[in-house]
Amino acid sequence: MSNQPMMEVELYAFNSASGQFLLTPHEFDVDLDGNLYASLSLERNELALGAEAAKSALELKLPPDCDLVRHLLATSVTGETTSITLRIGRRESGDSSGSDYWWISGTRWMGRVLGVEIAEDAARIRCESAQVSLKRIGLRRLYSRKCSHVLYSSACGAAQISASSSVASTDARNVELDGGVPAVVRGGLAGGWLQTPQGARHMIVTDYGSGVELLYPVAIESGSEVLLTVGCDHSTTTCASRFNNLDNYGGFPAIPSKNPFSTGVF
Structure with missing residues:
Protein backbone atom coordinates (compact mmCIF):
# COMPACT_ATOMS: atom_id res chain seq x y z
CA MET A 1 0.00 0.00 0.00
CA SER A 2 1.09 3.57 -0.69
CA ASN A 3 2.18 5.91 2.09
CA GLN A 4 0.26 8.70 0.37
CA PRO A 5 -2.08 10.35 2.94
CA MET A 6 -5.80 9.97 2.50
CA MET A 7 -7.44 12.96 0.79
CA GLU A 8 -10.96 14.20 1.51
CA VAL A 9 -13.01 16.30 -0.92
CA GLU A 10 -16.60 17.53 -1.21
CA LEU A 11 -18.87 16.19 -3.95
CA TYR A 12 -22.03 18.03 -5.04
CA ALA A 13 -24.85 16.29 -6.96
CA PHE A 14 -27.64 18.46 -8.47
CA ASN A 15 -30.59 16.49 -9.85
CA SER A 16 -33.81 17.57 -11.56
CA ALA A 17 -36.20 16.02 -14.06
CA SER A 18 -34.32 17.62 -16.97
CA GLY A 19 -30.69 17.37 -15.93
CA GLN A 20 -27.94 16.20 -13.57
CA PHE A 21 -24.78 18.09 -12.59
CA LEU A 22 -21.92 16.52 -10.62
CA ASP A 29 -12.06 16.07 -11.69
CA VAL A 30 -13.09 13.14 -9.48
CA LEU A 36 -17.36 12.16 -13.13
CA TYR A 37 -17.53 15.10 -10.71
CA ALA A 38 -16.27 18.07 -12.71
CA SER A 39 -13.84 20.48 -11.07
CA LEU A 40 -15.35 23.96 -10.59
CA SER A 41 -14.53 27.06 -8.58
CA LEU A 42 -17.16 26.50 -5.89
CA GLU A 43 -17.43 28.04 -2.42
CA ARG A 44 -19.99 27.50 0.33
CA ASN A 45 -20.93 29.05 3.65
CA GLU A 46 -19.96 27.49 6.97
CA LEU A 47 -22.32 24.77 8.16
CA ALA A 48 -23.15 24.14 11.81
CA LEU A 49 -21.29 21.36 13.57
CA GLY A 50 -22.73 18.02 14.61
CA ALA A 51 -26.39 17.15 14.12
CA GLU A 52 -27.30 20.78 13.41
CA ALA A 53 -25.28 20.75 10.16
CA ALA A 54 -28.06 18.89 8.31
CA LYS A 55 -30.55 21.64 9.23
CA SER A 56 -28.38 24.55 8.13
CA ALA A 57 -29.15 26.54 5.01
CA LEU A 58 -26.56 26.11 2.28
CA GLU A 59 -25.33 29.02 0.14
CA LEU A 60 -23.00 28.42 -2.79
CA LYS A 61 -20.88 30.84 -4.80
CA LEU A 62 -19.76 29.85 -8.31
CA PRO A 63 -19.01 31.33 -11.76
CA PRO A 64 -22.08 33.01 -13.34
CA ASP A 65 -21.50 31.51 -16.80
CA CYS A 66 -21.43 27.81 -15.86
CA HIS A 71 -29.99 25.26 -15.95
CA LEU A 72 -31.27 26.70 -12.66
CA LEU A 73 -32.39 29.91 -14.37
CA ALA A 74 -34.31 27.85 -16.92
CA THR A 75 -35.97 25.64 -14.30
CA SER A 76 -36.91 28.68 -12.20
CA VAL A 77 -39.12 29.71 -15.12
CA THR A 78 -40.76 26.30 -15.51
CA GLY A 79 -41.09 25.60 -11.77
CA GLU A 80 -38.95 22.46 -11.88
CA THR A 81 -37.39 21.47 -8.53
CA THR A 82 -33.68 20.72 -8.26
CA SER A 83 -32.37 18.62 -5.36
CA ILE A 84 -28.81 18.88 -4.05
CA THR A 85 -26.73 16.39 -2.10
CA LEU A 86 -23.36 17.20 -0.53
CA ARG A 87 -21.23 14.10 0.03
CA ILE A 88 -17.69 13.59 1.23
CA GLY A 89 -15.34 11.67 -1.05
CA ARG A 90 -12.06 10.12 0.07
CA ARG A 91 -9.09 8.93 -1.95
CA GLU A 92 -6.60 6.22 -1.14
CA SER A 93 -4.16 4.06 -3.08
CA GLY A 94 -6.01 1.19 -4.74
CA ASP A 95 -3.04 -1.08 -5.58
CA SER A 96 0.74 -1.31 -5.66
CA SER A 97 0.89 0.83 -8.81
CA GLY A 98 -0.29 3.82 -6.78
CA SER A 99 -3.49 4.43 -8.81
CA ASP A 100 -6.13 6.51 -7.07
CA TYR A 101 -9.31 4.99 -5.68
CA TRP A 102 -12.17 7.27 -4.68
CA TRP A 103 -15.03 6.26 -2.39
CA ILE A 104 -17.88 8.07 -0.59
CA SER A 105 -17.41 8.19 3.17
CA GLY A 106 -20.75 9.82 4.01
CA THR A 107 -23.41 12.43 3.25
CA ARG A 108 -22.93 15.86 4.80
CA TRP A 109 -26.06 17.70 3.63
CA MET A 110 -29.25 17.16 1.57
CA GLY A 111 -31.88 19.62 0.40
CA ARG A 112 -33.27 21.54 -2.56
CA VAL A 113 -32.39 24.68 -4.48
CA LEU A 114 -34.52 27.70 -3.57
CA GLY A 115 -33.13 30.22 -6.04
CA VAL A 116 -30.15 31.66 -7.83
CA GLU A 117 -28.90 35.26 -7.98
CA ILE A 118 -26.60 36.55 -10.72
CA ALA A 119 -23.94 39.24 -10.39
CA GLU A 120 -21.23 40.23 -12.85
CA ASP A 121 -18.49 38.36 -10.99
CA ALA A 122 -20.36 35.45 -9.37
CA ALA A 123 -23.62 33.56 -9.00
CA ARG A 124 -25.09 32.62 -5.63
CA ILE A 125 -27.34 29.62 -5.10
CA ARG A 126 -29.60 29.44 -2.03
CA CYS A 127 -30.56 25.97 -0.80
CA GLU A 128 -32.92 24.70 1.90
CA SER A 129 -32.29 21.61 4.02
CA ALA A 130 -34.54 18.59 3.47
CA GLN A 131 -35.14 18.41 7.22
CA VAL A 132 -36.51 21.94 7.25
CA SER A 133 -38.80 21.23 4.26
CA LEU A 134 -40.23 18.05 5.81
CA LYS A 135 -40.95 19.70 9.16
CA ARG A 136 -42.77 22.68 7.65
CA ILE A 137 -46.46 22.57 8.61
CA GLY A 138 -49.14 23.08 5.96
CA LEU A 139 -48.95 23.89 2.28
CA ARG A 140 -45.97 25.67 0.74
CA ARG A 141 -48.04 27.83 -1.56
CA LEU A 142 -48.21 31.49 -0.54
CA TYR A 143 -51.45 33.31 0.28
CA SER A 144 -50.93 36.54 -1.66
CA ARG A 145 -52.78 39.05 -3.80
CA LYS A 146 -50.70 38.23 -6.87
CA CYS A 147 -50.61 34.82 -8.51
CA SER A 148 -48.02 32.42 -7.06
CA HIS A 149 -48.11 29.95 -9.98
CA VAL A 150 -44.98 29.54 -12.09
CA LEU A 151 -45.78 30.81 -15.59
CA TYR A 152 -46.62 28.02 -18.08
CA SER A 153 -46.46 25.36 -15.33
CA SER A 154 -49.19 22.73 -15.00
CA ALA A 155 -50.78 24.75 -12.19
CA CYS A 156 -50.78 27.90 -14.34
CA GLY A 157 -52.10 26.24 -17.47
CA ALA A 158 -51.50 29.26 -19.74
CA ALA A 159 -50.62 28.62 -23.38
CA GLN A 160 -47.04 29.64 -24.16
CA ILE A 161 -46.68 32.73 -26.38
CA SER A 162 -43.42 32.77 -28.34
CA ALA A 163 -41.89 34.15 -31.52
CA SER A 164 -38.62 33.54 -33.37
CA SER A 165 -36.15 36.24 -34.33
CA SER A 166 -32.58 36.59 -35.59
CA VAL A 167 -29.83 38.23 -33.53
CA ALA A 168 -28.24 41.29 -35.11
CA SER A 169 -25.69 41.98 -32.35
CA THR A 170 -25.09 41.69 -28.61
CA ASP A 171 -23.67 44.28 -26.22
CA ALA A 172 -23.34 43.01 -22.65
CA ARG A 173 -26.95 42.50 -21.50
CA ASN A 174 -28.58 44.01 -24.62
CA VAL A 175 -29.47 41.86 -27.62
CA GLU A 176 -30.39 43.67 -30.85
CA LEU A 177 -32.74 41.79 -33.19
CA ASP A 178 -33.10 41.94 -36.96
CA GLY A 179 -36.31 43.84 -37.63
CA GLY A 180 -36.79 44.56 -33.92
CA VAL A 181 -38.95 42.65 -31.48
CA PRO A 182 -41.71 40.66 -33.28
CA ALA A 183 -45.12 42.29 -32.94
CA VAL A 184 -46.76 39.22 -31.38
CA VAL A 185 -44.52 39.43 -28.28
CA ARG A 186 -43.67 43.16 -28.27
CA GLY A 187 -44.25 44.86 -24.92
CA GLY A 188 -44.78 41.60 -23.04
CA LEU A 189 -41.33 40.03 -22.74
CA ALA A 190 -40.46 41.30 -19.23
CA GLY A 191 -40.19 38.23 -17.03
CA GLY A 192 -39.99 35.92 -20.05
CA TRP A 193 -36.90 34.44 -21.62
CA LEU A 194 -34.70 34.29 -24.71
CA GLN A 195 -33.74 30.76 -25.77
CA THR A 196 -30.65 30.11 -27.89
CA PRO A 197 -30.28 27.34 -30.51
CA GLN A 198 -28.29 25.37 -27.88
CA GLY A 199 -31.30 25.42 -25.52
CA ALA A 200 -29.90 27.91 -22.99
CA ARG A 201 -32.52 30.25 -21.57
CA HIS A 202 -31.75 33.83 -20.52
CA MET A 203 -34.30 35.83 -18.52
CA ILE A 204 -35.53 39.04 -20.15
CA VAL A 205 -35.76 42.20 -18.03
CA THR A 206 -37.51 44.30 -20.69
CA ASP A 207 -37.92 44.78 -24.45
CA TYR A 208 -37.41 48.17 -26.09
CA GLY A 209 -38.45 47.94 -29.71
CA SER A 210 -35.20 47.05 -31.45
CA GLY A 211 -34.16 44.38 -28.96
CA VAL A 212 -34.26 43.04 -25.42
CA GLU A 213 -32.35 43.57 -22.18
CA LEU A 214 -31.34 40.39 -20.35
CA LEU A 215 -30.73 39.74 -16.67
CA TYR A 216 -27.00 39.19 -17.16
CA PRO A 217 -24.44 39.64 -19.97
CA VAL A 218 -24.32 37.06 -22.78
CA ALA A 219 -22.45 36.53 -26.01
CA ILE A 220 -24.69 35.25 -28.82
CA GLU A 221 -23.35 34.97 -32.34
CA SER A 222 -24.90 37.35 -34.86
CA GLY A 223 -27.36 35.59 -37.14
CA SER A 224 -28.39 33.06 -34.50
CA GLU A 225 -32.08 32.20 -34.47
CA VAL A 226 -33.52 32.71 -30.97
CA LEU A 227 -36.92 32.07 -29.43
CA LEU A 228 -38.54 34.90 -27.45
CA THR A 229 -41.15 33.85 -24.88
CA VAL A 230 -43.61 36.25 -23.24
CA GLY A 231 -43.48 36.80 -19.46
CA CYS A 232 -46.06 37.70 -16.82
CA ASP A 233 -46.28 40.15 -13.91
CA HIS A 234 -48.74 37.80 -12.10
CA SER A 235 -51.56 40.35 -12.00
CA THR A 236 -55.22 39.67 -12.84
CA THR A 237 -55.10 42.23 -15.65
CA THR A 238 -52.22 40.50 -17.44
CA CYS A 239 -53.65 37.05 -16.78
CA ALA A 240 -56.95 38.01 -18.42
CA SER A 241 -55.80 40.27 -21.27
CA ARG A 242 -52.59 38.51 -22.32
CA PHE A 243 -53.33 34.84 -21.63
CA ASN A 244 -57.14 34.64 -21.24
CA ASN A 245 -56.41 32.42 -18.24
CA LEU A 246 -58.20 34.09 -15.34
CA ASP A 247 -59.97 30.82 -14.37
CA ASN A 248 -56.56 29.45 -13.27
CA TYR A 249 -55.40 32.60 -11.50
CA GLY A 250 -53.56 31.58 -8.32
CA GLY A 251 -53.70 34.84 -6.38
CA PHE A 252 -56.22 36.33 -3.98
CA PRO A 253 -56.72 39.95 -5.12
CA ALA A 254 -59.67 40.48 -2.76
CA ILE A 255 -57.64 40.09 0.44
CA PRO A 256 -58.77 42.97 2.71
CA SER A 257 -56.22 45.73 3.01
CA LYS A 258 -57.32 46.60 6.57
CA ASN A 259 -56.14 44.43 9.46
CA PRO A 260 -59.01 44.30 12.04
CA PHE A 261 -56.53 43.34 14.77
CA SER A 262 -54.64 46.61 14.38
CA THR A 263 -57.29 49.06 13.10
CA GLY A 264 -60.44 47.72 14.72
CA VAL A 265 -63.51 46.21 13.06
CA PHE A 266 -65.41 49.48 12.72
Missing part, protein backbone atom coordinates in the same frame (compact mmCIF):
# COMPACT_ATOMS: atom_id res chain seq x y z
CA LEU A 23 -19.40 19.05 -9.31
CA THR A 24 -16.46 19.28 -6.91
CA PRO A 25 -14.35 22.22 -5.67
CA HIS A 26 -11.31 19.90 -5.88
CA GLU A 27 -8.55 21.09 -8.23
CA PHE A 28 -9.03 17.99 -10.43
CA ASP A 31 -14.10 9.85 -11.12
CA LEU A 32 -16.16 7.81 -8.68
CA ASP A 33 -17.69 4.53 -9.87
CA GLY A 34 -18.06 5.88 -13.40
CA ASN A 35 -19.57 9.19 -12.26
CA ASP A 67 -23.96 25.28 -17.17
CA LEU A 68 -25.51 24.70 -13.74
CA VAL A 69 -26.45 28.37 -13.37
CA ARG A 70 -28.06 28.40 -16.83
Whole structure:
Protein backbone atom coordinates (compact mmCIF):
# COMPACT_ATOMS: atom_id res chain seq x y z
CA MET A 1 0.00 0.00 0.00
CA SER A 2 1.09 3.57 -0.69
CA ASN A 3 2.18 5.91 2.09
CA GLN A 4 0.26 8.70 0.37
CA PRO A 5 -2.08 10.35 2.94
CA MET A 6 -5.80 9.97 2.50
CA MET A 7 -7.44 12.96 0.79
CA GLU A 8 -10.96 14.20 1.51
CA VAL A 9 -13.01 16.30 -0.92
CA GLU A 10 -16.60 17.53 -1.21
CA LEU A 11 -18.87 16.19 -3.95
CA TYR A 12 -22.03 18.03 -5.04
CA ALA A 13 -24.85 16.29 -6.96
CA PHE A 14 -27.64 18.46 -8.47
CA ASN A 15 -30.59 16.49 -9.85
CA SER A 16 -33.81 17.57 -11.56
CA ALA A 17 -36.20 16.02 -14.06
CA SER A 18 -34.32 17.62 -16.97
CA GLY A 19 -30.69 17.37 -15.93
CA GLN A 20 -27.94 16.20 -13.57
CA PHE A 21 -24.78 18.09 -12.59
CA LEU A 22 -21.92 16.52 -10.62
CA LEU A 23 -19.40 19.05 -9.31
CA THR A 24 -16.46 19.28 -6.91
CA PRO A 25 -14.35 22.22 -5.67
CA HIS A 26 -11.31 19.90 -5.88
CA GLU A 27 -8.55 21.09 -8.23
CA PHE A 28 -9.03 17.99 -10.43
CA ASP A 29 -12.06 16.07 -11.69
CA VAL A 30 -13.09 13.14 -9.48
CA ASP A 31 -14.10 9.85 -11.12
CA LEU A 32 -16.16 7.81 -8.68
CA ASP A 33 -17.69 4.53 -9.87
CA GLY A 34 -18.06 5.88 -13.40
CA ASN A 35 -19.57 9.19 -12.26
CA LEU A 36 -17.36 12.16 -13.13
CA TYR A 37 -17.53 15.10 -10.71
CA ALA A 38 -16.27 18.07 -12.71
CA SER A 39 -13.84 20.48 -11.07
CA LEU A 40 -15.35 23.96 -10.59
CA SER A 41 -14.53 27.06 -8.58
CA LEU A 42 -17.16 26.50 -5.89
CA GLU A 43 -17.43 28.04 -2.42
CA ARG A 44 -19.99 27.50 0.33
CA ASN A 45 -20.93 29.05 3.65
CA GLU A 46 -19.96 27.49 6.97
CA LEU A 47 -22.32 24.77 8.16
CA ALA A 48 -23.15 24.14 11.81
CA LEU A 49 -21.29 21.36 13.57
CA GLY A 50 -22.73 18.02 14.61
CA ALA A 51 -26.39 17.15 14.12
CA GLU A 52 -27.30 20.78 13.41
CA ALA A 53 -25.28 20.75 10.16
CA ALA A 54 -28.06 18.89 8.31
CA LYS A 55 -30.55 21.64 9.23
CA SER A 56 -28.38 24.55 8.13
CA ALA A 57 -29.15 26.54 5.01
CA LEU A 58 -26.56 26.11 2.28
CA GLU A 59 -25.33 29.02 0.14
CA LEU A 60 -23.00 28.42 -2.79
CA LYS A 61 -20.88 30.84 -4.80
CA LEU A 62 -19.76 29.85 -8.31
CA PRO A 63 -19.01 31.33 -11.76
CA PRO A 64 -22.08 33.01 -13.34
CA ASP A 65 -21.50 31.51 -16.80
CA CYS A 66 -21.43 27.81 -15.86
CA ASP A 67 -23.96 25.28 -17.17
CA LEU A 68 -25.51 24.70 -13.74
CA VAL A 69 -26.45 28.37 -13.37
CA ARG A 70 -28.06 28.40 -16.83
CA HIS A 71 -29.99 25.26 -15.95
CA LEU A 72 -31.27 26.70 -12.66
CA LEU A 73 -32.39 29.91 -14.37
CA ALA A 74 -34.31 27.85 -16.92
CA THR A 75 -35.97 25.64 -14.30
CA SER A 76 -36.91 28.68 -12.20
CA VAL A 77 -39.12 29.71 -15.12
CA THR A 78 -40.76 26.30 -15.51
CA GLY A 79 -41.09 25.60 -11.77
CA GLU A 80 -38.95 22.46 -11.88
CA THR A 81 -37.39 21.47 -8.53
CA THR A 82 -33.68 20.72 -8.26
CA SER A 83 -32.37 18.62 -5.36
CA ILE A 84 -28.81 18.88 -4.05
CA THR A 85 -26.73 16.39 -2.10
CA LEU A 86 -23.36 17.20 -0.53
CA ARG A 87 -21.23 14.10 0.03
CA ILE A 88 -17.69 13.59 1.23
CA GLY A 89 -15.34 11.67 -1.05
CA ARG A 90 -12.06 10.12 0.07
CA ARG A 91 -9.09 8.93 -1.95
CA GLU A 92 -6.60 6.22 -1.14
CA SER A 93 -4.16 4.06 -3.08
CA GLY A 94 -6.01 1.19 -4.74
CA ASP A 95 -3.04 -1.08 -5.58
CA SER A 96 0.74 -1.31 -5.66
CA SER A 97 0.89 0.83 -8.81
CA GLY A 98 -0.29 3.82 -6.78
CA SER A 99 -3.49 4.43 -8.81
CA ASP A 100 -6.13 6.51 -7.07
CA TYR A 101 -9.31 4.99 -5.68
CA TRP A 102 -12.17 7.27 -4.68
CA TRP A 103 -15.03 6.26 -2.39
CA ILE A 104 -17.88 8.07 -0.59
CA SER A 105 -17.41 8.19 3.17
CA GLY A 106 -20.75 9.82 4.01
CA THR A 107 -23.41 12.43 3.25
CA ARG A 108 -22.93 15.86 4.80
CA TRP A 109 -26.06 17.70 3.63
CA MET A 110 -29.25 17.16 1.57
CA GLY A 111 -31.88 19.62 0.40
CA ARG A 112 -33.27 21.54 -2.56
CA VAL A 113 -32.39 24.68 -4.48
CA LEU A 114 -34.52 27.70 -3.57
CA GLY A 115 -33.13 30.22 -6.04
CA VAL A 116 -30.15 31.66 -7.83
CA GLU A 117 -28.90 35.26 -7.98
CA ILE A 118 -26.60 36.55 -10.72
CA ALA A 119 -23.94 39.24 -10.39
CA GLU A 120 -21.23 40.23 -12.85
CA ASP A 121 -18.49 38.36 -10.99
CA ALA A 122 -20.36 35.45 -9.37
CA ALA A 123 -23.62 33.56 -9.00
CA ARG A 124 -25.09 32.62 -5.63
CA ILE A 125 -27.34 29.62 -5.10
CA ARG A 126 -29.60 29.44 -2.03
CA CYS A 127 -30.56 25.97 -0.80
CA GLU A 128 -32.92 24.70 1.90
CA SER A 129 -32.29 21.61 4.02
CA ALA A 130 -34.54 18.59 3.47
CA GLN A 131 -35.14 18.41 7.22
CA VAL A 132 -36.51 21.94 7.25
CA SER A 133 -38.80 21.23 4.26
CA LEU A 134 -40.23 18.05 5.81
CA LYS A 135 -40.95 19.70 9.16
CA ARG A 136 -42.77 22.68 7.65
CA ILE A 137 -46.46 22.57 8.61
CA GLY A 138 -49.14 23.08 5.96
CA LEU A 139 -48.95 23.89 2.28
CA ARG A 140 -45.97 25.67 0.74
CA ARG A 141 -48.04 27.83 -1.56
CA LEU A 142 -48.21 31.49 -0.54
CA TYR A 143 -51.45 33.31 0.28
CA SER A 144 -50.93 36.54 -1.66
CA ARG A 145 -52.78 39.05 -3.80
CA LYS A 146 -50.70 38.23 -6.87
CA CYS A 147 -50.61 34.82 -8.51
CA SER A 148 -48.02 32.42 -7.06
CA HIS A 149 -48.11 29.95 -9.98
CA VAL A 150 -44.98 29.54 -12.09
CA LEU A 151 -45.78 30.81 -15.59
CA TYR A 152 -46.62 28.02 -18.08
CA SER A 153 -46.46 25.36 -15.33
CA SER A 154 -49.19 22.73 -15.00
CA ALA A 155 -50.78 24.75 -12.19
CA CYS A 156 -50.78 27.90 -14.34
CA GLY A 157 -52.10 26.24 -17.47
CA ALA A 158 -51.50 29.26 -19.74
CA ALA A 159 -50.62 28.62 -23.38
CA GLN A 160 -47.04 29.64 -24.16
CA ILE A 161 -46.68 32.73 -26.38
CA SER A 162 -43.42 32.77 -28.34
CA ALA A 163 -41.89 34.15 -31.52
CA SER A 164 -38.62 33.54 -33.37
CA SER A 165 -36.15 36.24 -34.33
CA SER A 166 -32.58 36.59 -35.59
CA VAL A 167 -29.83 38.23 -33.53
CA ALA A 168 -28.24 41.29 -35.11
CA SER A 169 -25.69 41.98 -32.35
CA THR A 170 -25.09 41.69 -28.61
CA ASP A 171 -23.67 44.28 -26.22
CA ALA A 172 -23.34 43.01 -22.65
CA ARG A 173 -26.95 42.50 -21.50
CA ASN A 174 -28.58 44.01 -24.62
CA VAL A 175 -29.47 41.86 -27.62
CA GLU A 176 -30.39 43.67 -30.85
CA LEU A 177 -32.74 41.79 -33.19
CA ASP A 178 -33.10 41.94 -36.96
CA GLY A 179 -36.31 43.84 -37.63
CA GLY A 180 -36.79 44.56 -33.92
CA VAL A 181 -38.95 42.65 -31.48
CA PRO A 182 -41.71 40.66 -33.28
CA ALA A 183 -45.12 42.29 -32.94
CA VAL A 184 -46.76 39.22 -31.38
CA VAL A 185 -44.52 39.43 -28.28
CA ARG A 186 -43.67 43.16 -28.27
CA GLY A 187 -44.25 44.86 -24.92
CA GLY A 188 -44.78 41.60 -23.04
CA LEU A 189 -41.33 40.03 -22.74
CA ALA A 190 -40.46 41.30 -19.23
CA GLY A 191 -40.19 38.23 -17.03
CA GLY A 192 -39.99 35.92 -20.05
CA TRP A 193 -36.90 34.44 -21.62
CA LEU A 194 -34.70 34.29 -24.71
CA GLN A 195 -33.74 30.76 -25.77
CA THR A 196 -30.65 30.11 -27.89
CA PRO A 197 -30.28 27.34 -30.51
CA GLN A 198 -28.29 25.37 -27.88
CA GLY A 199 -31.30 25.42 -25.52
CA ALA A 200 -29.90 27.91 -22.99
CA ARG A 201 -32.52 30.25 -21.57
CA HIS A 202 -31.75 33.83 -20.52
CA MET A 203 -34.30 35.83 -18.52
CA ILE A 204 -35.53 39.04 -20.15
CA VAL A 205 -35.76 42.20 -18.03
CA THR A 206 -37.51 44.30 -20.69
CA ASP A 207 -37.92 44.78 -24.45
CA TYR A 208 -37.41 48.17 -26.09
CA GLY A 209 -38.45 47.94 -29.71
CA SER A 210 -35.20 47.05 -31.45
CA GLY A 211 -34.16 44.38 -28.96
CA VAL A 212 -34.26 43.04 -25.42
CA GLU A 213 -32.35 43.57 -22.18
CA LEU A 214 -31.34 40.39 -20.35
CA LEU A 215 -30.73 39.74 -16.67
CA TYR A 216 -27.00 39.19 -17.16
CA PRO A 217 -24.44 39.64 -19.97
CA VAL A 218 -24.32 37.06 -22.78
CA ALA A 219 -22.45 36.53 -26.01
CA ILE A 220 -24.69 35.25 -28.82
CA GLU A 221 -23.35 34.97 -32.34
CA SER A 222 -24.90 37.35 -34.86
CA GLY A 223 -27.36 35.59 -37.14
CA SER A 224 -28.39 33.06 -34.50
CA GLU A 225 -32.08 32.20 -34.47
CA VAL A 226 -33.52 32.71 -30.97
CA LEU A 227 -36.92 32.07 -29.43
CA LEU A 228 -38.54 34.90 -27.45
CA THR A 229 -41.15 33.85 -24.88
CA VAL A 230 -43.61 36.25 -23.24
CA GLY A 231 -43.48 36.80 -19.46
CA CYS A 232 -46.06 37.70 -16.82
CA ASP A 233 -46.28 40.15 -13.91
CA HIS A 234 -48.74 37.80 -12.10
CA SER A 235 -51.56 40.35 -12.00
CA THR A 236 -55.22 39.67 -12.84
CA THR A 237 -55.10 42.23 -15.65
CA THR A 238 -52.22 40.50 -17.44
CA CYS A 239 -53.65 37.05 -16.78
CA ALA A 240 -56.95 38.01 -18.42
CA SER A 241 -55.80 40.27 -21.27
CA ARG A 242 -52.59 38.51 -22.32
CA PHE A 243 -53.33 34.84 -21.63
CA ASN A 244 -57.14 34.64 -21.24
CA ASN A 245 -56.41 32.42 -18.24
CA LEU A 246 -58.20 34.09 -15.34
CA ASP A 247 -59.97 30.82 -14.37
CA ASN A 248 -56.56 29.45 -13.27
CA TYR A 249 -55.40 32.60 -11.50
CA GLY A 250 -53.56 31.58 -8.32
CA GLY A 251 -53.70 34.84 -6.38
CA PHE A 252 -56.22 36.33 -3.98
CA PRO A 253 -56.72 39.95 -5.12
CA ALA A 254 -59.67 40.48 -2.76
CA ILE A 255 -57.64 40.09 0.44
CA PRO A 256 -58.77 42.97 2.71
CA SER A 257 -56.22 45.73 3.01
CA LYS A 258 -57.32 46.60 6.57
CA ASN A 259 -56.14 44.43 9.46
CA PRO A 260 -59.01 44.30 12.04
CA PHE A 261 -56.53 43.34 14.77
CA SER A 262 -54.64 46.61 14.38
CA THR A 263 -57.29 49.06 13.10
CA GLY A 264 -60.44 47.72 14.72
CA VAL A 265 -63.51 46.21 13.06
CA PHE A 266 -65.41 49.48 12.72
